[in-house]
Structures are given as C-alpha cells and as structure tokens.
Amino acid sequence: MPAFGVYPIADDIGPGAQISSTYEGRHVTVLESDLIHPTHADGFADQYDPVVFGTTGLQAVGVVVGASPTAATSYAVIDTEGIWALDVVATDDAGNSAVAGGDLLYINTTTAVVSKISNQATQIPFGYALGIITGGNTESIAVKVHFDPSIDNAKRTYMTVADGAYTYGKHHTSIFAGGQSTGLEYFDQQVTGAMDGNLYGLGTWVELAAGFTSNASILAAFEIGIYDAGATLTTSRVVMQQIQGIFASAVDSLHIWRVNIAAAGGAITALIAFANPTSAGFVATALETSTVIGAMPFADIVGAPGIGWVRLYDAAT
Numbered sequence: 001m002p003a004f005g006v007y008p009i010a011d012d013i014g015p016g017a018q019i020s021s022t023y024e025g026r027h028v029t030v031l032e033s034d035l036i037h038p039t040h041a042d043g044f045a046d047q048y049d050p051v052v053f054g055t056t057g058l059q060a061v062g063v064v065v066g067a068s069p070t071a072a073t074s075y076a077v078i079d080t081e082g083i084w085a086l087d088v089v090a091t092d093d094a095g096n097s098a099v100a101g102g103d104l105l106y107i108n109t110t111t112a113v114v115s116k117i118s119n120q121a122t123q124i125p126f127g128y129a130l131g132i133i134t135g136g137n138t139e140s141i142a143v144k145v146h147f148d149p150s151i152d153n154a155k156r157t158y159m160t161v162a163d164g165a166y167t168y169g170k171h172h173t174s175i176f177a178g179g180q181s182t183g184l185e186y187f188d189q190q191v192t193g194a195m196d197g198n199l200y201g202l203g204t205w206v207e208l209a210a211g212f213t214s215n216a217s218i219l220a221a222f223e224i225g226i227y228d229a230g231a232t233l234t235t236s237r238v239v240m241q242q243i244q245g246i247f248a249s250a251v252d253s254l255h256i257w258r259v260n261i262a263a264a265g266g267a268i269t270a271l272i273a274f275a276n277p278t279s280a281g282f283v284a285t286a287l288e289t290s291t292v293i294g295a296m297p298f299a300d301i302v303g304a305p306g307i308g309w310v311r312l313y314d315a316a317t
Contacts, residue, residue, distance in 0.1 A: 005030035006075060026081045028053070028062065032069035035076060037112045044069050045076055050086050050145075052109050052124065053078060061107055061126050061147045079145070086143045088133060092116040096136035103129040105143060114143065125149050255300060290315045 006029045007019060019025075036052040037045035045051060047068045054060050063084050066077030090099045097116055099105075106123035107114050117123055125148055131141025161169045174184040189201045206221050224241055243256060261268055274280040290313035298310040 005034070023079075023081070026079060027065070028060070028078045028080055029066075029075050030054075030078060031072070032074045032076050033072040035064075035078075036109055037064070039111070042070075044071065044074070048084070048086075050084075050107055050112055050114050050126065050143075051076075051078060052107055052112060059109065059124050059149075061124065061145065063145055080147060081145055083130065083142055083144050085140050086114060087138055087140050088129065088131075088143065089113055089115040089138045090133040090135045093119055098135040099129045099131070099133040099141070101130055101132065105129055120155070253300070 030053050032044055034053050035045045035049075037049045040046055045064050045068065047064050047066070049064045050061070051064055052059060052061055060080060062078035062080040063082065063086070064076050065079040066075075069076045088099055088105060091097055092115070099116065103116055104118070105114050105116060105126045105128060106118050107126040108117070108122055109124060110122065114126055125146075127143050127145040127147075129141060130144055131139075133139045133141060159169045161167055172185060176184055187202055191199070204222055206219070226238065226240065245254065259268075272280075274282075292311050293314045294312045295309045296312060297307050299308045300306065301308065
C-alpha cells in the first residue's frame, strides 16, 4: 500500500523518476480519509474545500480541485498553491477582528475553518487574505493559499551554535526610531482556569550535559544589559531591571526574588557578586556615626531564622 497518498513506498521506483509535474508538483493526490475538511452531510470533502492533510506529521494545506470524493477510500487531488475564493471567518485569538488584504490566515486542524486565529495548538498557516471582511463576519474572499510554516511554530527546535564570542543560537533585533515603547521584544502569557501547582510565566535554563567542563569564566543562566554606543543619557533614569506587580487582590506573601539552590557545594558564596567596588557603590567608611532611619525585610528564609532585616542609615558617614 502507498506510504502517503498515491506515492510509492521505499524502493518501489528508481531515483530520478518524476512523480508529479502538475504546476511544478503543487498538486498532491491523497486519500479522502487523510483530509481535515469542513463538515458536510455526507461526511466527505467537497470540491473547493480548504483542507489540511498529512495530519500525522506534514500537516500541509490546500484546496480540493478534483472531483468531490465519495468515500473515505477515494482519492482527492489537492492544490497546495493558487488564489482561491474561500470562506474566511473574521476573528483572531482575541475575538472578532476585521480581515484586510495581506493578513496572514490560518486553518483549524480539526474543523478546517480559515481565520486569523494563530494558536499553534489548533491552527497552522494557510495563506494570505486578498480581500476585506468586517470583524465577526464570515465572507468569501480571494485567498492566496501558501503553506509556509515557520520553524517558530514548532514546540521545540534545535540549532547548533558556533564557538566564539558574540555568536548566538537565535538573534532578534528590534529597530526603534524614537518615541516610546513598552516592549521592543514582548512576551505575553495569558492565564485562565484554576491553578493546582506552580505556574511560571517565562523561563530559561542552561542544561549542562554530563560531558560539559567549565573553567573560571562566568556561566550565567540569564543576562540583561544596556550598551551605550554614544547616546546622550545625562537626563536618563537608567534602570537595569524593572519588576512590576499590579494586583487587584491581596496575596499571601510577596517577594521580589525567590532563590532555590540545590548545590553539592552547599550554601551560596554571597547574594550578589560585584565586578568591582564601583559596581557596588561601595563607600569605605563606617556607619556608626550615621542615624538609623529604619529597617527593611531583606530575606525570608524557609525554616529558621525566617525573615531577616537590615538596618537603613541616613548617610554613608
């Protein structure tokens, strides 16, 4: 039996034979049973349906261009390119959203509904809108069908990084030309439902393989920085890291950081490592002559001693 559609299994045909030449191979012939298509009374795909096929791995898209299949064992001819008049639902992941020419369109891998919804759990890329639809409506417009999945759509990807300083596995550059921005690169995790365990928004881990050998250089799990190539910062309020919590309800406890160290070597060396005294704002003087103005909760240590406080002085003298 064929490995996929009408195509031969391994070694059934010699290398170099042309399998399909229809419009440079854009027509693919597959079983009706391998199609995800809109719902019809007979349960089978219709001619000119938008479809997803190759659901076990490839998940390609197209439009049925041959005769409507009449059984699950019938073959269907799918055009994987072209411009077609297709029904499109004017919604995106946030709700009703108008469709404009050039918008990216996606197809649901269960219902074959075409829309702007891009959730990777239910959608794959389908093509581009060439028409306009009012938000919330379902209308037939011209659609440029083109399956061009991004590697970012995969749940996990791999990339070999070359050795050397300033080499990156993936490098994003946002170009900003002035004004203001609350996120040149912004990641938003939307949460609903009931929490029944720990919940982390964004994480990064450096996974050290058994054969990895370190040296005296820095090994950092996460780095942030600001590089000044000659900007004017004389009136700037520079903040290296901003942490905000905007809560509409009371919380049981609130901490800026939580540290959980499970190290064979035992306790940490210090809370912070400074490259030099200037980095720490160090002042070589005693504080006994300054006035104590208060105290702050510095560390909440599970078990004894609990919350530890530090004194605050009015001057470094």
